[in-house]
Amino acid sequence: MKNLKLSLVCAVLLSGLSSYAIDGNGDLNLHVLKTNGKLITFAINKVQKANLAIYAKDGSLIYTENAYGENGILRTFSLEEFPEGTYFLEVEDNTKKVIHEITINDFSTVLSSKAVSSVNKAVPAKSTSVAAR
Template sequence: MKKIVKLSLVCAILLSGISTYAIDGNGNGNDDFNLHVLKANGKIITFALNQVQKASLSIYDKNGSLIYSENASGKEGILRTFSLEEFPAGIYFLEVEDSVKKVRHEITITDDASVLSTKAVSSSYKADTTAKNASVAVR
């Protein structure tokens, strides 16, 4: 009887750990771009996008005006360093877009430093173009 109770407790702890990991969304990289800020030195930021081979990187100001754009690629991920020294203090957004998803991260620039948020402020999946003639029933 004690073995069954111990085994049940171990299973419950294991399953709760798995579900917590799944909610985080960082398990296999398919749910979100795994953006990691590697280094921030003053107004120079270095970040990596793991498990992303091709993406469009864009920087927008708080009014939505495009400031910078590039198409980036890498075999096992993308590594970029941006010098934001010429940017005035304020809020900007880094937008990362691949063939499936578009994610925005906030960049906060002060007079002497810049901070790139690792958590996305917004994300959206692109619509599947193969289903353009499909019908949807509403009840």
């Protein structure tokens, strides 16, 4: 009976850990820090180098930059010149690419903190040698 209770407690703890990871608390986790009219500030934790790009809804590239930060990336974008509509912020590093939605209207800009798309990149396997006799 004691082993059953211990197993149940372990199962609940492990399921909690996996749901915590699913919520986007891993790499390329974007945090919207501040919005003020058409000015947005966001941070990407645990990433020192990433490519940032903004695309229009039709897929055309509007802006791109290579962003760097010692303990993460902090950026503020002024979207004053952007017409109303839906845009997409793509954040990509060596292992993952995530896309967040940006909605702009007359008075405000909203950057979704939850990714609308997330793709893990394949990591090449390390080369190993096998000795044959």
